[in-house]
Amino acid sequence: MIEIKNISRKLGNFGLENVSFNIEKGSVVAFVxxxxxxKTTTIKALFGELKLDSGEILIDGEDLFKNNNLSKVAFFPDSNNVPLDIKVHEYLHYICAANNMNKERTELSIDNVYRLLELRPYKDKRIKELSSGWKKKAIMASVLVRSPEYIIFDEPTANVDVESKLYFMDIFKLLSKVGITILITSHIIEELQELANYLVLIKKGQIVYSNNFDKSKEHIMDVYKRHMNEPIKDLHILRDLYSKKDKK
Structure with a gap:
């Protein structure tokens, strides 16, 4: 389990204020x-990229930086945050080397992700030469190749075609079935609705909702509206615009 406990960080006029929630093992957490x-600031804190003013993050009951705990967690970034000039097979070998994987495990793991994601025909392509969907698959391969226990996905299906989106949804469900813990940030509520069993809502640096989620009984959009939505205050202006038009 990942425990995010009362973390705070002031960043100019913005920041995190006593952010707390747990990511239980085997759960699929929608972070909305x-x-x-x-959201991004919280994720940076989770990977130790942000010095906190207060609070702590524990992985399996231990400090984030003890006993190589960060190696249990992988991040699926935006496609602009990967080395685009490198070839797919070079990138995967780099990831394996960075995680101290031996040659035998490296070759087996790369072969497995090639088969899972149907990437073998693209292994000699530079990442920048791939379509958006295949680029995301290459990033997915770099995440899965080291078999992390926890995976943080940041907008994983943004800017991909329908076929790739459906493929990714199947991957998420498969990961969940084998017990991999997932946190997903996304603006595509329909996907989160299908996947999530825990929902966290953050607003202006504060957690406003954190609870188990049962898609058969409720909808994320309804929870969002109750806790996050601010109605348009100046709706009368729109009425005035159209009423003036009618008078002409």
Whole structure:
């Protein structure tokens, strides 16, 4: 389990304020918030990329930086945050080497992700030469090749075609079935609705909702509206615009 306990960090006029929630083993957590709400900042803290003013993050009951705990966690980044000039097979070998995987495990793991993601025909392509969907698959391969226990996905299906999106949904479900713990940030509520069994809402650097989620009984959009949605205050302006048009 990952425990995020009362973490705070002031960043100019914005920051995280006593953010707390747990990522239980085997769960699929939907981490939802508007742009600038604090999702990315929280993820940076989770990977030790941000010095906290207060609070702590524990992995399986231990400090984030003890006993190589960070090696249990992998991050699926935006496609602009990977080395685009490198070939797919070079990137995967680099990831394996960075994680101290021996030659036998490296070759077996790379072969497995090639087969799983149907990437073998593209292994000699530079990542920048791939379509958006195949680029995302290459990134997925770099995540899965080291068999992490926890995976953080940041907008994993953004800008991909329908076929690739459906493929990724199947991968997420398969990962969940084999007990891999997942946290997903996404603005595509329909996908989160299908996948998540835990929901966290963040607004202006604060957690406003954190609870188990049963897709058969509720909808993420309804929970979002109750805790996050602010109605348009100046709706009368729109009425005035159209009423003036009718008077002409």
């Amino acid at each position: 918030g508007d742009n600038g709400a604090g």
